[in-house]
Amino acid sequence: MQGITKYFGDFCALKEVELAVRAGTIHSILGENGAGKTTLMNILYGFYTCDSGKIFVHGSEQEISTPKDAINLGIGMVHQHFMLVEPYTVLQNIILGDETTKIPGIIDYKKARRKIEGLAQAYHFNIDLDAKIQDITVGMQQRVEIMKALYRGAEILILDEPTSVLTPQEIDELIDIMHSMVKNGKTIVIITHKLAEIMKSSDECTVIRKGKNVASVKIEDTSENELAELMVGRKVHFTVEKENRKTGEVIFSVDRLTVEDDRGITKVNDISFGIRAGEIFGIAGVDGNGQQELFEAIASLRKAKTGSIHMKGVNITNTSPREMFENGICVIPEDRQKSGLVLEFTVAENMVLEKIGRAPFSRHGLLDLKKIRKNATDLIREYDVRPEHCEDTRAGALSGGNQQKAIIARAISNDPDLLIAVQPTRGLDVGAIEFVHKAIVGQRNQGKAILLISLELEEVLKLSDRIAVLYNGKFADILDAKDADENRIGLLMAGGKNDENA
Ligand SMILES: Nc1ncnc2c1ncn2[C@@H]1O[C@H](COP(=O)(O)OP(=O)(O)OP(=O)(O)O)[C@@H](O)[C@H]1O
Ligand SMILES: [Mg+2]
Incomplete structure (x- = not known):
């Protein structure tokens, strides 16, 4: 060419x-x-x-x-x-x-x-x-x-x-x-x-x-x-600086959760865990071990068969995505085009999807387009969504990675108490990954709880404070990040036993 x-x-x-x-x-x-x-x-x-x-x-x-x-x-x-x-x-x-x-x-x-x-x-x-x-x-x-x-x-x-x-x-x-x-x-x-x-x-x-x-x-x-x-065009840092900090109370908990897939097969089998404020809880695992169903149940996109999910003491099991949002949970979904964006809407509209009906974006049933646009302008700048002035661009016309950046910008700007990030850096370039990782750790340092579900073992190891390994619908183990390394997690992901003497 x-x-x-x-x-x-x-x-x-x-x-x-x-x-x-x-x-x-x-x-x-x-x-x-x-x-x-x-x-x-x-x-x-x-x-x-x-x-x-x-x-x-x-x-x-x-x-x-x-x-x-x-x-x-x-x-x-x-x-x-x-x-x-x-x-x-x-x-x-x-x-x-x-x-x-x-x-x-x-x-x-x-x-x-x-x-x-x-x-x-x-x-x-x-x-x-x-x-x-x-x-x-x-x-x-x-x-x-x-x-x-x-x-x-x-x-x-x-x-x-x-x-x-x-x-x-x-x-x-x-x-x-x-x-x-x-x-x-x-x-x-x-x-x-x-x-x-x-x-x-x-x-x-x-x-x-x-x-x-x-x-x-x-x-x-x-x-x-x-x-x-x-x-x-500059040096890239492949490691993330993470300060040591004390975690707060458990603000989000899952208790004996069981979830089936569309065919009625049990995909999440009696799982329990809690996440504290100021903690990144990572879930590692080979694709297909229940990640998707676990996420969907937590995000109220799929019914839990048994068990319960609580956010700051409120039972949010089998409610709705709206209810989740109202209770301080925001999501970076796995499939940006299917569940992250409305591709036919502009970037500015997408940036306020969950809160378009609220002040300051809406008053007395009328949208404040100026405020909606200004919100986008700020986020585009802060999160380096390209091209530079894409407020009125159809979200579908952004490059894949920039669609992802827009979603991350929206989720974090909603200031959630719990951020659920599923494969947050899929399709991002190394510079943008560095940025997103910093943003996630930044949320943690501000005392937010984070649930990270990722197939990239390296990402889970780099960011998490605790790591659960999902195997066949159950947690094979939950490890403290300081006790986890690639070999140990890799073995658990493959269904191996975590035997110290082995
Ligand atoms: N159909 C379109 N209409 C308007 N702008 C477009 C269109 N397709 C691409 N662009 C713009 O052209 C630029 C290049 O996009 P392209 O999809 O080629 O990027 P890319 O290098 O593949 O990025 P990524 O790694 O994120 O996939 C982007 O700024 C994008 O917004
Ligand atoms: Mg591309």
């Missing part, structure tokens, strides 16, 4: 960006949230057209104005936010829009199935073709997306933040799949914020900042620290 420039209105998202990817390599693209990575790839995939610039594939200049053009040139893309039809099966999703027919109007499922099974074998991945998308894990959904691209004959595969939704095990599996694709002659362009993954998987890396090229480096000649510095 040569001299790629792209404007959204007056906003210049990309300015004369260059990208050169060698055939048969894995090339990563690194940059802060909002740097323009997804936009650049969307241009390559024909999702957007650039205002100026040229694209060459195998040496010849190409006009790519629709994804169809890209697919015909052997370019496939797996998007940052998946684009699957939930009630359809895996098979139906893979062939959607590219159905082979026996006679016109009749889909040849047998033939499609054979082709997909062949591909799955070649690249060593298991997928259940007859499962519905809504019933499979995110990791599996991602394989469906990759398979969709391979099915359409992709030779160049673009992966936009493929690992931000995966568990550590799934990440290793994906990297294996990527390596086997490259062995089979494919070329991969991958966007990721995780520097360790770039070091492990890639041959080269192109860094962009605020829509401009910063550097292109060979992985063998660089380091995680250098990449971080290139990307953010």
Whole structure:
């Protein structure tokens, strides 16, 4: 890609960006949230057209104005936010829009199935073709997306933040799949914020900042620290300063909670814990061990079967998200697009979602738009949500990481007594992670209680004062942070016993 420039209105998202990817390599693209990575790839995939610039594939200049053009040139893309039809099966999703027919109007499922099974074998991945998308894990959904691209004959595969939704095990599996694709002659362009993954998987890396090229480096000649510095333009601190402080009283408690999933299977099995003011209580665990159901029950999004939840002495079991908010609980949800934001609303509107009906944002049934806007202006500045003046921008038009920053800004600005943070830094760049971690620890230092649920073991270890390990719907153990390390927690996460003599 040569001299790629792209404007959204007056906003210049990309300015004369260059990208050169060698055939048969894995090339990563690194940059802060909002740097323009997804936009650049969307241009390559024909999702957007650039205002100026040229694209060459195998040496010849190409006009790519629709994804169809890209697919015909052997370019496939797996998007940052998946684009699957939930009630359809895996098979139906893979062939959607590219159905082979026996006679016109009749889909040849047998033939499609054979082709997909062949591909799955070649690249060593298991997928259940007859499962519905809504019933499979995110990791599996991602394989469906990759398979969709391979099915359409992709030779160049673009992966936009493929690992931000995966568990550590799934990440290793994906990297294996990527390596086997490259062995089979494919070329991969991958966007990721995780520097360790770039070091492990890639041959080269192109860094962009605020829509401009910063550097292109060979992985063998660089380091995680250098990449971080290139990307953010300053040194990044990977550790969080945490002062020792006395915790207060237990303000939030869960007592003998049992929760079932939609199919009536017990996912949270008789769990009890309490969180004190000024304490970060972290829950570690491999995805699927009950985190989601535990969170949903606490947030009143799912009924608890038995047990109770109390906030500052008030029983809030099976109430409503509104009631939770009234009792001083705010949430940074796991899925920013589904439950964090109303994508069609502006950033300013999203920043007051829970309290839009209250003073000062509403008086006598009328909204005070000036106050709503001012509130957003302050938060955008404080939390560095980009682009700079996005008060009236549709939340859906923000980059993924900036959507996340907006949600975090809103949650903290509500000044909750208990902040529930689920995967709070998913999809954030290292600079923004540093910022969010500081903000969470800052809340703790102000005497707030924090419940942190994260699949990133490193994050749980770094922030928590106490760590509970969720395994199979129960706490395998609750450890003091000073007694916890990666090995010990890792063992518990895998269902091992915490035996001192072992
Ligand atoms: N459809 C759109 N309309 C208006 N602005 C947009 C649109 N798409 C992207 N932008 C803006 O362009 C900039 C680059 O966005 P992009 O999604 O490419 O960032 P990114 O590097 O992928 O960030 P992230 O790491 O957060 O995903 C952002 O400031 C974003 O708000
Ligand atoms: Mg992006």
